[in-house]
Amino acid sequence: MHRVANLFCKKLVGKKLRATSPNGRFIEGAKAINKKVFRKIEAVGKNLFVFFGKGEVVHVHFGMSGRWSIFDSSKAPEPTPTTRLSLEGSGLTAHLSAMTCAHGDQEMYEYKRGKLGQDPLSNSPDVDELWDRVRKSKKAMSRLLMDQSFFAGVGNIYRAEILFCARLCPGLKGNEMTRHEFNRVWETSVHLMRIGRDTGRITSISQEEAAALGEPHRRRYVYNQSRCLVCSGRVSNFKEAGRTVWACLHCQSTNKSGISVEVATKPFNSHCAKEPLQVRRKTATKLTVKELQNELRKYGLIVKGKKSKLVAALERHIQDLSEHTADLDLSGKNNQEQHGYHRRLVSHTKTQNAKSRHIEDGNREREKKRKRKVKTEKQFCTVRPRRSLRLKKNQV
């Protein structure tokens, strides 16, 4: 869209054009802008807004197969059955085929523009505003990137490549992200989409890098690939909202907060496959807010806050408990009921003790043998004379 906007800006801005609708699906709009000055064209994500005369606006969205081509009038082809708008003037002809071609005014522009998020190719994006909304969202990044009200202009291929280049799991939720991770996503989006705008191709690997990695014709890391170029692992894909998400779960599975691809399928309290509380208590994420609060109260911990905070607090405490277990008296003399971790640890300690006893016994036995051997040698061994003495004997 930005490439079209740049081209039309150069060729048509300031010109009065004759507007028609060859396939008859934009007759009213064409009449409204006919012979009015083509003032400005603005690309926002996958949308174009064209401003004519003193307040006419045309909103264009290509959809999957739209295009807006410009020709010298002498060489212009005939319009096709999909040509909704034709503009002619100053020796130029432009044919538009698009899914959406709507006519309106400044108010329509502001309404539609207001629904769109931040465009990585914009000259003045409000990145802080976007971050503010992302960090409050419970949606996975794979969805947020495709949501035009968040990242305007990112499509399915870019989504896969941006997440790979930023080394982020597609399942990572907006509200689980750090600002640093968000910045990585934003900066990668800007970088890759600028390459796309300048070259007309969606490319995430430079030719040099692809050649160095042994696949000189490769242009993308994971989208529509079977093997990851970086780790040689299998590229996974899954369906999400009717589109396929591509990712290398090895390269993208972890980040510094330890979130892995399992985030997408984190254990939850299933209503279809119900489990009793005793079973669910082992997994903090399977507990309801009330159950989490009860558990935390038992340990004398603070019970306020959102569910994610409660889950994190309980998981942290369970982790701490496991670590402190190593300091407990595990001699096996107390008959306290021990949970699984304790039992495993006791049995491990017993085994270790038995092993070390066995080693000690063995060592003691070996030491005795060695002492016996030394004693015997002392009794029967004759001491060899010193070298100097031997030499003297030979000389003699």
Ligand SMILES: [Zn+2]
């Ligand atoms: Zn990989």
